[in-house]
Amino acid sequence: MPDRTHLTGYSRMELIALFEEMGEPRYRADQVFRGLHERRLTSFDAMTDLPKTLRERLNETAAASALKIESRYTSVDGTRRFLMRTLDGNPVEAVFIPTENRDTICFSSQSGCALDCDFCLTAKLGLLENLTAGEIIEQIILVLNDVYGVGGETPHGTNLVAMGEGEPFMNFKNLTRAIEIMADEKGLFIVPGRITVSTAGVVPKIHEFAALERRPNLAISLSAANDELRDRIMPVNKRWPINELLSAAKNFEKTLKRGERFTFEYVLLGGVNDSDEQAQELAGLISRHNLRKVKVNLIPHNPAEQLEYQPSTPEQVKRFKAILESNGVSAYVRTPRGRDIYAACGQLAAKQEPNLVQIAKR
């Protein structure tokens, strides 16, 4: 495959500059930008509003697509998992989660991940590659096209979460670039307020994120309230321990406007981090750092063969939540979606299963 420039990762202004260099008028750049992002076309040939000569020229030097959907799986609960491949053959996963009034797409920022969280299957892949801004955006385009048809109207708002494969803050530049391009009103028009970025705790990037002018919501995957346990289940903690992480969280909190909040994600691992004492410890940590605009999302662990952890019992999940709430901490239990197709949190590992129900290929 020739190495051609993937134009989906270009902002509208950058496309205009590129087209001017090519001796093409600005409005052609606008047409291509709208074609890629608003009409969600993945080939220049489909942009029939462009002259044939320009389409041919673009085909020679540039690409309108850099990902291919390899397989799709559908869950009994309507969740869909998409396994895609980059041109280098690395896996990229995205998950479409329908709810009554809105759609959520969980997308990947990297292929694989280097951070080695002990309860996550993606970690087993290791880091394969950082995705480009174009590849990040194209996941959303391919998922929306698959669900609603190419360019088809999306009846609900689309929320995005960067919680698929990878640590988003380890690919900060491409991620923030993708977010900026997706916000363009002549394109996908998904504004940062509809996006949540989840980090395992890359502290310097939390500071950088806090300073962004238009930024998405922040979720921090915490999953333990002391360094000893967190070092064990999330080795990133050895680099940026809990105190540093919570100071960064406090710094971020100071930049929030009235009514805005951020999230701690806490994966509940049966018998590991889900005791009453550990719930108290978490509440104490939040109070010591004077965090007032945080909510805690409790995520029951999604079991997988290669992982030794078990989910907490439903009773213990309730107790953990109740202890946080009795200490004044807002807590919510996240219902797992798409467990049966390996689409739930921590389960993304490019799993191909002949006995999983595949959605018929179109």
Ligand code: SF4
């Ligand atoms: S939980 Fe996130 S950061 Fe940790 S290994 Fe999995 S993908 Fe990477």
